Amino acid sequence: MKKLAMYVFIDALGWEVYQKYGFMSALAPNQRKLKTTFGFSSAADPSILTGRYPDEHLHWSSFIYDPEHSPFKWLKSFALLPPQIFDRWRVRHALSKVIKAMHSYTGYFQLYNVPFKYLPYFDYLEKKDYFVPGGILATDTIFDWCVQHDIPYYCSNWRHSEEQILLENKKVISEAKVELTYVYLPHLDAVMHEHGPFSQATQDKLNSLELQITQLYQFATKVYDEVSLYIISDHGMAPVQGSYDLKKDIEALGYQYGQDYIAFYDSTMARFWWKNDSAKRDIMALLAGLSCGKIISDDELKAMQVYFEHGRFGETYFLLNEGILLCPSFMGLKMIPGMHGYEPDAPHSYSIMLSNKEIPQEIQSITDIRKTMEKELVK
Ligand SMILES: [Zn+2]
Structure with a gap:
């Protein structure tokens, strides 16, 4: 009997958007709200592929x-x-x-x-492509695991367009050789950044994705005796309600970037490295007085499994409340209506798993996705 495990990755398809618009309910009626990892896709994607947290696979910010x-x-x-x-x-x-x-x-x-x-x-950080075997140095990915266990698989080429990716997957499926396909569909993320998570554009994109995935699945069922379908994502997307120009307020304190402190302004957080005690004291006091976000303690970082002794990702982290955009930031200069990268337990941070197979109760986090893959593939 020929079996295929089809994992369709949709960037930023979160639980809240799924609740509002629904998705693939006819083919993948089993659903689970999954907790994401703290950070951006550069932390979440390796967490999916390795089944481990950032403090184990060592990828966090780029x-x-x-x-x-x-x-x-x-x-x-x-x-x-x-x-x-x-x-x-x-x-x-x-x-x-x-x-x-x-x-x-x-x-x-x-x-x-x-x-x-x-x-x-x-x-x-991301010098190597972690979608190919050996891409993550600290631990293995599901693709390393497949190589080790002699399981033929196919992973989409993330450099190609979604149309190309779907065609390439179809071609691989038609050959009936692989037991796992990783169908990588990243474009919904861009649509929701540009139009907001709750928008006509989101609904239209979900409709076309549903059609494309349904067609690919139905094609696969003609080639294979059994197809396990899983729709997964890395994180959700929050509607942006407002913005804050933190950089301006920090610079107004008069300290010199490079001499007194270093800062990296991500879209939902700022990370600091300290060169001088008074800069640290004054900037920390400014951050502590802000109601639009909070300093994340080391204990909280440890609890989220993103604490790194080396401090290269940041010595102090200031995270904005869900829906507030750091703007301008090093990631972008313009206001946009959708963003992710807030606290993992903020309502719009949650990701999803949908499947035509029953999802075991223990699957609760994106780091659990890999367990389902291995279970599908062991004979
Ligand atoms: Zn994004």
Whole structure:
């Protein structure tokens, strides 16, 4: 009997959006609300593939404090060039490609809006593509596990468009050789960032995804005797209600970036490294007085399994309340109506698992997804 486990990954399809619009209820009626890991996709995706938390697989944020090993030192001079030309998204995108090629990075790489003058303080973590075996150094992924157990599988190429990915999966399925397919569909995330999670655009995108996945599943059932279908995601998406320009308030204190402190402004949090005690005291006092967010204690980081002794991800973390965007940030300059990266137990952070198979009660977190994969694949 030929069996296929089809895992369809949909970026940012959260529990709240699923509750509102529904998804795949005819083919995948079993549902589970899954807790995500704290951070962004750079933390959550490795958590899905390894079945472990960030403090075990060691991937958390893409940008880490490491002035000694920064591959961006030479970009410092770009800070002197006119920002109206060199800060354009298209220029930064092209430059990201050059840097990626220069350093032979195979993972996802993007400069976003990190200012050129601050880039030399940071290194980039995702140098290797973790969707291929050996991509995560600290532990194994489900793909390493498949290689080890001699289980033929197919993982989508995340560089391709969704249309291409669906066609490539269909072709692989038609050959009836693999036992696992990882169908990677990232575009819903972009749609919800741009239009908000509760929008006509979201509903339209879900409708077209439902059609595409249904067709792929039905095709698979003609080739295989049994197809286990799982729809999974990494995190949810919160509607953005307001924004806060933290950078402006920090800079107003008069301390020097680089000499007194280093900061990285993500879209929902700011991370700090300290060079001077009075800067630390005054900036911490400013953060402690803000009602739009909170400093995350080491105990909370430990409880979320994202505490790192080396401190390269941050010595102090300030996280905004759900729905507040740090804007402008190093990730973007514009207000957008949807964002993720808040506390894992904030209502819109939760992810989902949907399936045509019964989902065991113990599956509660995105780190549990891998257990279901292994169970599907052991003979
Ligand atoms: Zn996103």
